[in-house]
Amino acid sequence: MARLSDVIEEFIKEMIKETGGEAEIQRNALATHFKCVPSQINYVIGTRFTNEHGYFVESKLGGGGHIKIRRIAITKPYNNFMHLVVSIGGSISEQAAAAHINNFVDYKLISYRDGILMKAAICNKALASSITDNRDSIRAGILKNMLLRLIVV
Amino acid sequence: MARLSDVIEEFIKEMIKETGGEAEIQRNALATHFKCVPSQINYVIGTRFTNEHGYFVESKLGGGGHIKIRRIAITKPYNNFMHLVVSIGGSISEQAAAAHINNFVDYKLISYRDGILMKAAICNKALASSITDNRDSIRAGILKNMLLRLIVV
């Protein structure tokens, strides 16, 4: 007996395949369809459609809201982004983040200007109003999201 | 299910395009046309045609009243970056920040790719590990720092 979460996972993957890389779902509708609580959809997404699994998820709340799940391109040079995204984990220092960004610039995975913007976004000065204990994890979130955004299909 | 507000937004934008920069509408007539209450027109304007989005709205009450929506013309990039940096203050919502960025892209002050990166840096998802109460001020810090860095370049 297949677990419901696996069924939902397959359903979404099928959708992505059919639509060529992107599935847009409505949480409540999908939950009704599979006769489960809405939050199970979040569970499925949170355990099977993470960045590490190669997906990029966006959503919109409120009336007419939706969840959009997209496949990340893992082609040649950009798999380095994915490696970094996975290795960052939940936290990264300014120095380490800047070093990675400089590396990407050196290897021409991103432009000099991209690098400027990325470093501007993750430096301590930009994050000054965050709580110190939290700063490295916020930085990790920003860096990951910028890298992933560049390689979503 | 497409949101009615989005449909109305597109309708108004189309009007602006066709008339070369300015749409003059009648609130009640438009509401009747879209089968909604008049105040929804205000909602659409208030959420999608603000100054931050690059629009200027005037209206006239009473008999023969109307609402006039115009695209604001922007010319000098550095002035606008500086102006925005000053006007952001200590806090900005995701919506407002994204509106500004989209506006800069529209007026070609920054590239489409710059916009993608900047929006990736300031969105709620990227800042998920920050405390909710602090998020808008962190976002302001990031946006300001990116804009300032672009001025220096």
Next chain:
DNA sequence: TATATAGATGGTCAAAGATAGTCAGGAGCA
């Protein structure tokens, strides 16, 4: 002419409705 009144607009705001997100804990299985 000056003023009052009615009608026609648009503005504001708060409540209700529609989604999705989070998190702690229970349920089930290896």
Next chain:
DNA sequence: TGCTCCTGACTATCTTTGACCATCTATATA
């Protein structure tokens, strides 16, 4: 027993609606 799956209460955000308010024009009236 420990991991994964499932549930539901609570939260955050966005949209739609309607009651009440402010302003302008036209017209009737003194």
